[in-house]
Amino acid sequence: MIKIRxxxxxxxxxxxxxxxxxxxxxxxxxxxLIADQFGPVPGGLFMAFPAIFPAAATMLEKHEREKKxxxxxxxxxxxxxxxxxxxxxxALGTFGLAAFAFxxxxxxxxxxxWLVLVVALVCWFSVSTxxxxxxxxx
Amino acid sequence: MNDLxxxxxxxxxxxxxxxxxxxxxxxxxxxxxxxxxxxIALATxxxxxxRHGKAYVAVEARSMVxxxxxxxxxxxxxxxxxxxxxARSPVITMALxxxxxxxxxxxxxxxxx
Numbered sequence: 001m002i003k004i005r006x007x008x009x010x011x012x013x014x015x016x017x018x019x020x021x022x023x024x025x026x027x028x029x030x031x032x033l034i035a036d037q038f039g040p041v042p043g044g045l046f047m048a049f050p051a052i053f054p055a056a057a058t059m060l061e062k063h064e065r066e067k068k069x070x071x072x073x074x075x076x077x078x079x080x081x082x083x084x085x086x087x088x089x090x091a092l093g094t095f096g097l098a099a100f101a102f103x104x105x106x107x108x109x110x111x112x113x114w115l116v117l118v119v120a121l122v123c124w125f126s127v128s129t130x131x132x133x134x135x136x137x138x
Numbered sequence: 139m140n141d142l143x144x145x146x147x148x149x150x151x152x153x154x155x156x157x158x159x160x161x162x163x164x165x166x167x168x169x170x171x172x173x174x175x176x177x178i179a180l181a182t183x184x185x186x187x188x189r190h191g192k193a194y195v196a197v198e199a200r201s202m203v204x205x206x207x208x209x210x211x212x213x214x215x216x217x218x219x220x221x222x223x224x225a226r227s228p229v230i231t232m233a234l235x236x237x238x239x240x241x242x243x244x245x246x247x248x249x250x251x
Binding site: 004022024025026029041042043044045046054060084086087088089095097102104109113129135 | 141142143145146147148149150151152153154156157158160161162163164165166167168169170171172173174175176177178179180181182183184185186187190192193194195196197198199200201202203204205206207208209210212213214216217218219220221224226227228230231232235238242243246250251
């Protein structure tokens with residue numbers, strides 16, 4: 001069952017939000033610079049760069065360790081396990097990312113930009129969540 | 139310079155928005171899907187079309203398919219290592235980063251060059 005927990009946001013500190021913003025901004029600007037310098041073929045690779053994944057996994061593990069410490073328990077390996085499960089989800093999500101890129105590659109030159117982006121986003125979400133659902137059922 | 143600054147701001151906002159969505163979702167296996175959201179692409183497509191046209195973005199998107207395959211290999215290896223080895227997340231995720239570079243540039247060399 002998919003749930004939304006806004007209370008999770010309390011565990012994230014201001015500097016962690018700032019770090020994510022800086023990393024995201026740097027990778028996006030970097031991808032643009034690489035495309036300008038070396039052309040769209042190598043530049044496009046960086047549109048699928050794991051921009052924030054290392055920071056996100058690190059923060060997940062850190063937050064789990066802090067929760068355990070607050071509860072007076074030894075840190076154990078739960079933090080690493082949660083980060084590992086999250087990474088498994090990201091691996092499934094890359095199929096959706098590829099589906100998004102495929103739609104843009106095939107349809108953008110002939111289609112309306114906004115329509116192609118909407119269809120590509122629907123493909124990303126459907127493929128990602130569909131695979132996640134299938135994996136849970138198998 | 140303005141274009142670069144705009145990319146930085148839009149990229150930072152979109153990438154961090156997707157990671158906030160990942161924060162609030164449960165289970166974590168589902169939230170992880172948002173770690174591979176097309177955030178950089180969404181941040182750059184509009185600006186790139188305005189500057190270079192749609193055909194240029196389509197070429198970038200073709201390479202993005204290869205980048206996604208490399209991301210899949212990297213994330214799968216990171217997941218397996220985190221679940222079965224003792225090292226901490228920052229060490230594993232950074233130590234495996236060359237996997238993304240080698241896979242993506244290897245596939246680029248084989249398929250697109």
